[in-house]
Amino acid sequence: MNGEVLLWHEIAQFLYFEAALLDERRFVEWLDLLTEDVHYWMPIRSTRSRGDEAGELTRENEHAYFDEDKKSLSMRVKKWQSAFSWSENPPSRTRHLVSNIRLRPGATETSAVVDCGFVVYRSRLAADEDLWVGGREDSLRKIDGHWKIARRKIVLDQSVLQSKNLSVFF
Amino acid sequence: MEENVKELVDVEKGLVSRRIFVEPEIYQRELERIFARCWLYLGHESQLPEPGDYLTTTMGEDPVILCRDRGGRIRGLLNSCRHRGNKVCRTDQGRIGSFTCPYHGWTYDLDGRLIGVPGFKEWYHGDLDRDQWGLVPVAQIDVYQGLVFGTFDAEAPPLADALGDARWTMDMLLSRSGGGTEITGGAFKWTVNCNWKFAADNFIGDNYHSATTHKSAKIAGHHAQPGEAAGSYGRKGFSVITPQGHGYNVQLREEKGDGRIAAPDARQTYQSATIGETESRLGRFRAREVERFNCTIFPNLSISSSTGMLHVWHPRGPLKTEIWLFTVVDKHAPVDVKDQLRLAAQRHFSPAGLFEQDDIENWELSTLASLGAVARRYPLNYQMGLGHERPVRDGMAPDRFEGLVNEINQRGFYRRWAELMER
Secondary structure, three states: OOOHHHHHHHHHHHHHHHHHHOOOOHHHHHHHHEEEEEEEEOOOEOOOOOHHHHEEEOOOOOOOEEEOHHHHHHHHHHHOOOOOHHHOOOOOOEEEEEEEEEEEEOOOEEEEEEEEEEEEEEEEEEEEEEEEEEEEEEEEEEEEOOOHHHHHHHHEEOOOOOOOOOOOOO | OOOOOOHHHOOOEEEEOHHHHHOOHHHHHHHHHHOOOEEEEEEEEEHOOOOOOOEEEOOOEEEEEEEEEOOEEEEEEOOOOOOOOOOOOOOOOEEOOOOEEOOOOEEEOOOEEEEEOOOOOOOOOOOOOOOHHHOOOOOOEEEEEOOEEEEOOOOOHHHHHHOHHHHHHHHHHHOOOOOOOOEEEOOOEEEEEEOHHHHHHHHHOOOOHHHHHOHHHHHHHOOOOOOOOOOOOOOOEEEEEEOOOEEEEEEEOOOOOOOOOOOHHHHHHHHOOOOOHHHHOOOHHHHHHHEEEEEEEEEEEEEEOOEEEEEEEEEEOOOOEEEEEEEEEEEEOHHHHHHHHHHHHHHHHOOOOOHHHHHHHHHHHHHHHHOOOOHHOOOOOOOOOOOOOEEEOOOOOEEEEOOOOOOOOHHHHHHHHHHHHHH
């Protein structure tokens, strides 16, 4: 029990630290938290009838807001850091709140699957506001004593996205 | 609104009033005179393979169901109960046997007929002409190369005539192969605070913006498919604008163009392997000489060939647009080609796309900075290339103008807009 609590605490601290890096726009450091073979995926959600929920999220060979590897994520960081990135210059002001952290059974000292809920608030320019609420499923691996994100599935609760863009990470 | 809308658009001088992008009265007139009259894109046949399959969309701000009825015919129905107006279908897509209104239970068959009225005998005393109270049908539905269009104007010319010379360019995406096309699973839908025309006007022929708007994506090393949005300066091509207000830019293939990929990717390999079939369908010029095209089908469908994108600019008020983005791909293309096109489309366009997020930033601020009383006094400038048009009529392609960087197509778009708004 003690070990489980410690592991939960360690992983929660890791996820809070990661969220802080994003809020502080330390994207290059954030990239270091991802494994080289990371898969970062945010499928699209649609409005379906009860009984047809299986079709609510797009599948792996269908469209997704993000379907990224480390190279494409690095390109996004490079783009946002450019002075000519009009969607991110002036930059977004974000707050990533991570909560409801649950370790799946079978977590070890070096490998864990973690579910959590998130609220990401964005303010931009004078009065732009976005509120993204959803859930995440992260596969974490410990490499050289440090936790890294190997796979992230992000599910937003909106179907028609009420935002002009997704120029932030989740 | 009594004033002559035509005065707001002066294409001879290349001037367009900012009022048409922000004023509610003009927007209401657009819903009546443009969106309730023109042929509008509704969906792709591949989304409705079986009877009972449906999807929901909008025509202007009118909610519409597109479904396949029991006889296999595609129907368009106003998604609004004839009793109290409630939506009879509230999901994006699915399969269903009939549409039942959740308010009082009026039930409509897949062809729109009213087939169930609770209390028909007891409370209506059998005194309701159910044949007169079916769902309002979209007046005409027709299909072009898999794309389903509809119009609420029973008098509108047939779809083929309404598309006119736009078909020449649409075929280069939709008719390359006899196997037809299909929609990739999943549609991007998102709301942005811009007038719908800024988006349509960009895709109809704005090759001017790429170098500035998309500079950061290029710095980051992002190149779309060859030529795509990577700037068209110095590239060979032409512009076509049709009397119906459809316009397209066609970029021609250059043997030693910069930015070309040395090792062919999956899409190029696929296109090379199938070029014989494409040439037999479309002829040598379109199969071998054309690199890519982008177009807007008036009023609110834009098509880009390089990654097979369909953008629909759904108006949601003068200052709001709901963008829907789909991709189409040859049904028989190999899986790696489909994957490549899907990834390229969504990484460059879509809400998170590294090109489109900057486009939208610009369209939003073009709209919002035009709201003020003073700004509205000053028209927008559409004068690029005015008086320097170089028309070409040689039968290789529809009558066209040399060059890719000009505002000929935008002027034609607003000419058509003004014609429809006036009548």
